[in-house]
Amino acid sequence: MRKLYAALMTSFNKDNTINEQGTREMIRYNIDHNEVDGLYVGGSTGESFMQSTEERELVYKIAYEETAGKVDLIAQVGSVDVMEAKKLAKYAVDLGYKTISAVPPFYYHFSFEQIKNYYDMILEGLNTQLIIYSIPALSGVSLSLDQFTKLFDNPKIIGVKYTNNDFLLLQRLRAAFPDKVIYFGTDEMLISALPLGIDGAIGSTFNLNAKRAKAEMAAFDSGDIKKAFELQNVSNDFILDLIDNDLYPSIKLIFEELGVHAGYSKAPMSKPNPAMASGAKKIYETYFKN
Numbered sequence: 263m264r265k266l267y268a269a270l271m272t273s274f275n276k277d278n279t280i281n282e283q284g285t286r287e288m289i290r291y292n293i294d295h296n297e298v299d300g301l302y303v304g305g306s307t308g309e310s311f312m313q314s315t316e317e318r319e320l321v322y323k324i325a326y327e328e329t330a331g332k333v334d335l336i337a338q339v340g341s342v343d344v345m346e347a348k349k350l351a352k353y354a355v356d357l358g359y360k361t362i363s364a365v366p367p368f369y370y371h372f373s374f375e376q377i378k379n380y381y382d383m384i385l386e387g388l389n390t391q392l393i394i395y396s397i398p399a400l401s402g403v404s405l406s407l408d409q410f411t412k413l414f415d416n417p418k419i420i421g422v423k424y425t426n427n428d429f430l431l432l433q434r435l436r437a438a439f440p441d442k443v444i445y446f447g448t449d450e451m452l453i454s455a456l457p458l459g460i461d462g463a464i465g466s467t468f469n470l471n472a473k474r475a476k477a478e479m480a481a482f483d484s485g486d487i488k489k490a491f492e493l494q495n496v497s498n499d500f501i502l503d504l505i506d507n508d509l510y511p512s513i514k515l516i517f518e519e520l521g522v523h524a525g526y527s528k529a530p531m532s533k534p535n536p537a538m539a540s541g542a543k544k545i546y547e548t549y550f551k552n
């Protein structure tokens with residue numbers, strides 16, 4: 263069975279501090295309404311690279327408490343500061359997270375040996391499993407098949423969250439590593455990744471669109487390819503509307519329409535202006551209001 267994870271958002275107050283209650287409400291919506299298989303905590307969608315170490319720890323704690331074992335959890339601990347990544351990894355594992363994930367170190371154009379050393383350092387002394395977070399468009403770090411092979415030599419590295427539109431590399435990875443976990447991360451291209459044998463998907467838009475994405479995976483797996491394409495087509499209308507309206511703040515505005523107090527994004531992400539608010543309301547009315 264393929265799995266669907268929502269990439270958890272963080273709710274912020276207007277003053278850019280974390281809104282604990284709003285974050286809890288989004289977690290609850292994902293469990294109770296979306297019925298996701300799990301949450302990816304502390305990734306891009308969580309606006310985590312703009313948070314302090316303490317804030318990132320607080321979000322892991324909120325997610326761990328609020329889910330209370332009902333869904334899988336993956337804590338993204340990557341940081342350009344390896345000591346912060348180690349601290350976050352230990353914190354998450356001590357809390358009870360079974361799986362961590364880490365974006366490669368970014369900004370300085372590190373060599374592959376340095377990247378491998380970073381993963382070894384994060385995992386050193388920890389009894390856990392790790393999923394590489396590969397998102398070259400944002401991190402600037404592209405890993406080749408040969409480099410994935412070297413990282414996967416470490417049995418604690420169990421797979422990759424693959425937010426990359428290189429489908430040849432995805433196919434090569436699947437063929438070479440049938441036992442590693444591959445979660446796909448470009449929601450609008452899910453349909454193209456399904457035939458390549460992904461184990462599931464992790465994404466921002468599943469915070470609102472999980473049911474349609476799950477139906478698409480089920481249709482595809484039962485051989486109803488036409489239905490799967492139709493569902494992806496509606497999803498893509500929705501996702502492209504969201505992107506046009508400013509992705510993360512708009513997901514939060516739509517959550518608000520649904521009665522979930524998702525709050526704001528953190529500066530320098532935008533706070534809603536009237537045009538964005540009315541755009542989000544229109545998206546809500548088009549895709550969610552019966």
Ligand SMILES: CC(=O)N[C@@H]([C@@H](O)[C@H](O)[C@H](O)CO)[C@@H](O)CC(=O)C(=O)O
Pocket residue numbers: 269270302304305306307308400425447448449450464465466467501505509
């Ligand atoms: C940069 C970004 O937000 N990528 C999303 C996608 O879900 C993306 O938002 C979606 O496909 C719309 O483009 C995920 O791959 C990221 C993600 O899961 C995370 O780390 O939060």
